Amino acid sequence: MNFDIALLLIQDGLTNGAIYALLALAILLVFAVSRVLYVPQGEFVAFGALTLATLQQAKVPGTAYLVAGIGAVAMVVELVAALRERRRQGLASSALLYVVIPTALLGLAVWLAPQKPPLLVQVLLTLALVVPLGPMTYRLAVQPIANASVLVLLFVAVAVHYALMGLGLVFFGAEGWRTPSFVSAQVALGPMTASAQSLLVIAASAILIVALWQFFGRTLWGKALRATAMNRTGARLVGIPTEASGRLAFTLAALFGAFSGVLIAPFTTIYYDSGFLVALKGFVGAVIGGMTSYPLAALGAVLVGLLESFASFYASAFKEVIVFSLLIPVLLWRSLMSRHVEEEHDE
Amino acid sequence: MTPARIAIAVFVALLAAGPLYLPPFYVTLVNYIGLYSLVALGLVLLTGIAGLTSFGQAAFVGVGAYATAVASVSFGLSPWLGLPVGLALTAAVAVILGGLTLRLSGHYLALGTIAWGISLSYVFGNVEGLGGFNGISNIPPLPLFGAAIQTAQDFYYLIWACVLLALAALVNLLNSRPGRAIRALRNAAMAESFGVNTAWLKLVVFVYAALLAGLAGWLHAHYLRFVNPGPFGVGYSIEYLFMVVVGGAAHVWGAIVGAGLITALKTWLQDILPKLFGSSGQFEVIVFGVLIILLLQHAGGGIMARVVRLFPPKRAAAIAPEAAPGLPRRAAPARGEAILEVDKAYKAFGGLVAVNGVSFEVRAGEIMGLIGPNGAGKSTMFNLITGALPLGGGEVRFRGERIDRLAARQIVRRGIARTFQHVQLRPTMTVLENAAIGATLRGRSGVAPATLRLDRAEERAILFEAARHLRRAGLGDHLYEAAGSLALGQQRIVEIARALAADPVLLLLDEPAAGLRYQEKQALAALLRALREEGMSILLVEHDMDFVMGLVDRLVVMDFGERIAGGAPEAVQADPRVIEAYLGAAS
Structure with a gap:
C-alpha cells in the first residue's frame, strides 16, 4: 500500500465513520431514555435512502403512503386508549401528529414528486416523510410496555425491525438504488484531493452532532431527556412525562437515521434490508462507548468506519467479519473492567 | 393419569404414527419442526429460565452442521464421528463467547451474539474449504448396520427421538439441585449467597443451549445432505427466539409449541402472502413482527403460560418424601465460643462514612441484636459481614478465619447463612x-x-x-x-x-419481623428461641424494639455509623445515649 491509497482509505473510513457515528448516537439516545436497544434504527436509514432515490425518479415514494397508513393505526390505538381511560386530553395533538401531518405530507409528496424539485427540497421532503415514523413506532410498539425489562424491549425492537423491513419490501420493492452524488467536485487538501461529497457528509454529520450536543446542554427538552436517561422515576416525579421523553428520543433517532440514509445513498446501493447491517455498525460504536458515553460512542463509530475501510482493502471478503469481531476485544475489556455481580430484575 | 400426562401420551402416539398418515410434504415439515424444537429447547433454558438472550443460536447450528460436513466429506470420517467433532467445536466456541460476555449485563450478550452470528455466517460463505456461498454437498447419510438412515421417514424418527430425549433431559435437569440454581440465576446475589457460582453456571447453561443447537446442526447436515450459509444467519437466530417467545419461554413444551406454530404459520404465509401482494418476497416477516409485538404487549409468557393458567398442574414437580436419610451436618462450635468477630469495621461511600470503626462479637448459642435508628449503618454492617460489600478497613473473622475478603458464596460455605x-x-x-x-x-x-x-x-x-x-x-x-x-x-x-x-452455624437475619402480624411475630420469636436452644447463633438486624428486647441475649446499638452502646437489653435500654439516639436529646 502506498501513501495515496492509505489517504484514500482514511477518507473513505472517515466518511462512513461519520455516518455510523450519527447512528451510534441515536442508538445511545434511545437506549438511555427508553432502555430499548434500537435494532430498527437501520430501517430508518434504508427508508431515508430509498425515499430520496424514489423522489429523484420523480415518483411518489412509498413512505408517503406508509406514514399515512401507520399514522391511521396509531390514531386508532390512541382513540381506543382514550376511550378506555375516559379522557379527551391529548387527542387533538395525537390527531395532528398521526392524521393531519401524515395526510398533509402525502398530499405534498403527490404534488411535489412529479415536478422533480431541487435536491435540497427532496432531502427536506425525505426527512419530513421518514421522521414521523419514529414517534409512531414508539406509540405503537414501545409505549404500551415501556416499563418491561430490557430483554422484552429488545424482543419488541427486533419485532419492529422485522415488521418495518417487511413493509420496506412492500413499499419500495426488492430493487436496490443508489442516488447520484450531491456534488461532484474534488477539493485539494494539502497533499491529497478529497471528494467534495465526502467532505459534505463529514461536515453534515459534525453539524448534526454539535446540534444534538447543544440541544442537550441548552434546551429544556434536552435537559429533560438527560434527566429521564439518568433516573426515570425521578424525572417523572419532577414532572417530565416518560411518554413524551420516549417520543422525542424516537423522533430524534428517526431524524438521525433518515439523515444517515440520505448521506449514505450516493456511496452504496441500498436495498430494503440493507439498514440492519449499517445500524449494527452503529451498535458496535455504541458498545465501544459502553452504551453510556456519547463522545466515546462517536469515536468508536469512526473507528469502525476506518477499520472497515482498511479491512475491505486487505481482505474484502472478510470485511464484515473483521468489523464485528472488533466487538470481542471491546467486550473482553469491558468484562475485565466490571467487578460487580449483575442483578437482573426481569420477571 | 393427569390431563397433562394424557395430553403428552396422545401427542407422542400421534407423533409415532406420523409417517403412516402424513403426506411426504408434512413429514418434511414435521422434521423441520423437530430440528427447530431442539434449538428452541436450548433457548427455553437459556432465555426463558436463566434470563440470558442469544441471537447466535443459528450460528451454533451452523458450527455443528459444517463440522460434520467437513469431517465426513473432506476427511472421509464416519458421519457418527461428525457428531462429537461438531459438539466439541460448538462447545469451544460457546465457552469463548460466553466467557467474554456473560459477566456483563444481559444486553451485551445479546449484542455480542448478534455480531458473532453475522461474522460467522460471512465466514461460512467466504472460506474456501467450506465451499463458499454454494456450500458443501454430497454429505453422506448416517450408516446403520449396513443400511443407512437417509429418507425423510428415517430421519423423522431419529430427529424426534432426539427432541423427546432432550426434552426429558431438560425436565430432569430443571427439577434438581443444579436446576434450582439455574432457575435462581436471575437473583444472582441470592444465588451467590447460597453458594452458587453464578458466572460459571451461566456459562454452563450457555454451552448446554449451544450443544442442543449443535446437535440440530449435525442432524440437519446428514438429513439434507447439503449445507450452505443460508439457514445459519441472524435471521434464523431471531426466528428461534420468536418461537420461544410465542410458545412460552419459561416452559419446556413452549419450545415445541412455538417451533410448530411458527413453522406452520410461516409455510402458510409464504404460500398466501405473495398472492396477496402480487410479487414474491419475505412478506411473512411483517405478520411475524406485528404478531410478536402484540403478543409481548398483551400476553407475555406465550401460549404455554396460558395453557398452564387454564389447566394448572395438580401435582408439583418436586415432592418432599415422607422420610429420607439426613444430609451431612456441620460440627457445631462449643457454646459460648466467639464465632463472629467484627474488629474496627470501616466503610465509606465517597464522603459518607456509613460504618466507622464498629467492633462486636457474636458467641455460639446466643441471639445478638444489631439495632439503631434509620441510617445508622445497620444494613451496611450486615452487607459487610455477608460479603455483599467490600470492607474499607478493619477485619471480620469467623471462627478465627478472616472472611472480609471472601465472596458471598465462599462465606456461606463456612457456615453463615442469611436472609434479605x-x-x-x-x-x-x-x-x-x-x-x-x-x-x-x-x-x-x-x-x-x-x-x-x-x-x-x-x-x-x-x-x-x-x-x-x-x-x-x-x-x-x-x-x-x-x-x-x-x-x-x-x-x-x-x-x-x-x-x-x-x-449454618451462624444465621444472619435482616429485619425478619417486618411485615409480620403479632401472632406471626410470636411464632417467629419462638422458632428463634428453639434454634438457640439447639446451639444456633443468630445475628438479628431489626427495627421492632418489642420484638428484639424480649428475644436477644445481647445488643449492639449503632448510630451515624458508630457503635454507641452494647450489652444486655436492660442495660442498653437505660443507656442515655441510646435514648437520645432514638428519642432525640432531652435538652
Missing part, C-alpha cells in the same frame, strides 16, 4: 423448591447426573431437609404453593427456612 431485607424468592418456584436452594452446598450432583436422574437419593434428602425446616417454621401447609403467592410475612419465613437448609 427485600425478600429474594423466586416467585414462580414452589415454597419447597425455594427453601431447597438453601441446601445447594449440601449436595454434589452436577448437571450430568441430574439430567440422567442419577441424583435421586440426594434429591430426596435435600427436599426432605427443606420440608423439615418449612414445617418447623409453620409453613407445612404451603409447601407446594408458588412462593410469590404467599403474604409478605410468610415469604420472610420461607427465607429463614431457606437459610436454615444451608445448615
Whole structure:
C-alpha cells in the first residue's frame, strides 16, 4: 500500500465513520431514555435512502403512503386508549401528529414528486416523510410496555425491525438504488484531493452532532431527556412525562437515521434490508462507548468506519467479519473492567 | 393419569404414527419442526429460565452442521464421528463467547451474539474449504448396520427421538439441585449467597443451549445432505427466539409449541402472502413482527403460560418424601465460643462514612441484636459481614478465619447463612423448591447426573431437609404453593427456612419481623428461641424494639455509623445515649 491509497482509505473510513457515528448516537439516545436497544434504527436509514432515490425518479415514494397508513393505526390505538381511560386530553395533538401531518405530507409528496424539485427540497421532503415514523413506532410498539425489562424491549425492537423491513419490501420493492452524488467536485487538501461529497457528509454529520450536543446542554427538552436517561422515576416525579421523553428520543433517532440514509445513498446501493447491517455498525460504536458515553460512542463509530475501510482493502471478503469481531476485544475489556455481580430484575 | 400426562401420551402416539398418515410434504415439515424444537429447547433454558438472550443460536447450528460436513466429506470420517467433532467445536466456541460476555449485563450478550452470528455466517460463505456461498454437498447419510438412515421417514424418527430425549433431559435437569440454581440465576446475589457460582453456571447453561443447537446442526447436515450459509444467519437466530417467545419461554413444551406454530404459520404465509401482494418476497416477516409485538404487549409468557393458567398442574414437580436419610451436618462450635468477630469495621461511600470503626462479637448459642435508628449503618454492617460489600478497613473473622475478603458464596460455605431485607424468592418456584436452594452446598450432583436422574437419593434428602425446616417454621401447609403467592410475612419465613437448609452455624437475619402480624411475630420469636436452644447463633438486624428486647441475649446499638452502646437489653435500654439516639436529646 502506498501513501495515496492509505489517504484514500482514511477518507473513505472517515466518511462512513461519520455516518455510523450519527447512528451510534441515536442508538445511545434511545437506549438511555427508553432502555430499548434500537435494532430498527437501520430501517430508518434504508427508508431515508430509498425515499430520496424514489423522489429523484420523480415518483411518489412509498413512505408517503406508509406514514399515512401507520399514522391511521396509531390514531386508532390512541382513540381506543382514550376511550378506555375516559379522557379527551391529548387527542387533538395525537390527531395532528398521526392524521393531519401524515395526510398533509402525502398530499405534498403527490404534488411535489412529479415536478422533480431541487435536491435540497427532496432531502427536506425525505426527512419530513421518514421522521414521523419514529414517534409512531414508539406509540405503537414501545409505549404500551415501556416499563418491561430490557430483554422484552429488545424482543419488541427486533419485532419492529422485522415488521418495518417487511413493509420496506412492500413499499419500495426488492430493487436496490443508489442516488447520484450531491456534488461532484474534488477539493485539494494539502497533499491529497478529497471528494467534495465526502467532505459534505463529514461536515453534515459534525453539524448534526454539535446540534444534538447543544440541544442537550441548552434546551429544556434536552435537559429533560438527560434527566429521564439518568433516573426515570425521578424525572417523572419532577414532572417530565416518560411518554413524551420516549417520543422525542424516537423522533430524534428517526431524524438521525433518515439523515444517515440520505448521506449514505450516493456511496452504496441500498436495498430494503440493507439498514440492519449499517445500524449494527452503529451498535458496535455504541458498545465501544459502553452504551453510556456519547463522545466515546462517536469515536468508536469512526473507528469502525476506518477499520472497515482498511479491512475491505486487505481482505474484502472478510470485511464484515473483521468489523464485528472488533466487538470481542471491546467486550473482553469491558468484562475485565466490571467487578460487580449483575442483578437482573426481569420477571 | 393427569390431563397433562394424557395430553403428552396422545401427542407422542400421534407423533409415532406420523409417517403412516402424513403426506411426504408434512413429514418434511414435521422434521423441520423437530430440528427447530431442539434449538428452541436450548433457548427455553437459556432465555426463558436463566434470563440470558442469544441471537447466535443459528450460528451454533451452523458450527455443528459444517463440522460434520467437513469431517465426513473432506476427511472421509464416519458421519457418527461428525457428531462429537461438531459438539466439541460448538462447545469451544460457546465457552469463548460466553466467557467474554456473560459477566456483563444481559444486553451485551445479546449484542455480542448478534455480531458473532453475522461474522460467522460471512465466514461460512467466504472460506474456501467450506465451499463458499454454494456450500458443501454430497454429505453422506448416517450408516446403520449396513443400511443407512437417509429418507425423510428415517430421519423423522431419529430427529424426534432426539427432541423427546432432550426434552426429558431438560425436565430432569430443571427439577434438581443444579436446576434450582439455574432457575435462581436471575437473583444472582441470592444465588451467590447460597453458594452458587453464578458466572460459571451461566456459562454452563450457555454451552448446554449451544450443544442442543449443535446437535440440530449435525442432524440437519446428514438429513439434507447439503449445507450452505443460508439457514445459519441472524435471521434464523431471531426466528428461534420468536418461537420461544410465542410458545412460552419459561416452559419446556413452549419450545415445541412455538417451533410448530411458527413453522406452520410461516409455510402458510409464504404460500398466501405473495398472492396477496402480487410479487414474491419475505412478506411473512411483517405478520411475524406485528404478531410478536402484540403478543409481548398483551400476553407475555406465550401460549404455554396460558395453557398452564387454564389447566394448572395438580401435582408439583418436586415432592418432599415422607422420610429420607439426613444430609451431612456441620460440627457445631462449643457454646459460648466467639464465632463472629467484627474488629474496627470501616466503610465509606465517597464522603459518607456509613460504618466507622464498629467492633462486636457474636458467641455460639446466643441471639445478638444489631439495632439503631434509620441510617445508622445497620444494613451496611450486615452487607459487610455477608460479603455483599467490600470492607474499607478493619477485619471480620469467623471462627478465627478472616472472611472480609471472601465472596458471598465462599462465606456461606463456612457456615453463615442469611436472609434479605427485600425478600429474594423466586416467585414462580414452589415454597419447597425455594427453601431447597438453601441446601445447594449440601449436595454434589452436577448437571450430568441430574439430567440422567442419577441424583435421586440426594434429591430426596435435600427436599426432605427443606420440608423439615418449612414445617418447623409453620409453613407445612404451603409447601407446594408458588412462593410469590404467599403474604409478605410468610415469604420472610420461607427465607429463614431457606437459610436454615444451608445448615449454618451462624444465621444472619435482616429485619425478619417486618411485615409480620403479632401472632406471626410470636411464632417467629419462638422458632428463634428453639434454634438457640439447639446451639444456633443468630445475628438479628431489626427495627421492632418489642420484638428484639424480649428475644436477644445481647445488643449492639449503632448510630451515624458508630457503635454507641452494647450489652444486655436492660442495660442498653437505660443507656442515655441510646435514648437520645432514638428519642432525640432531652435538652
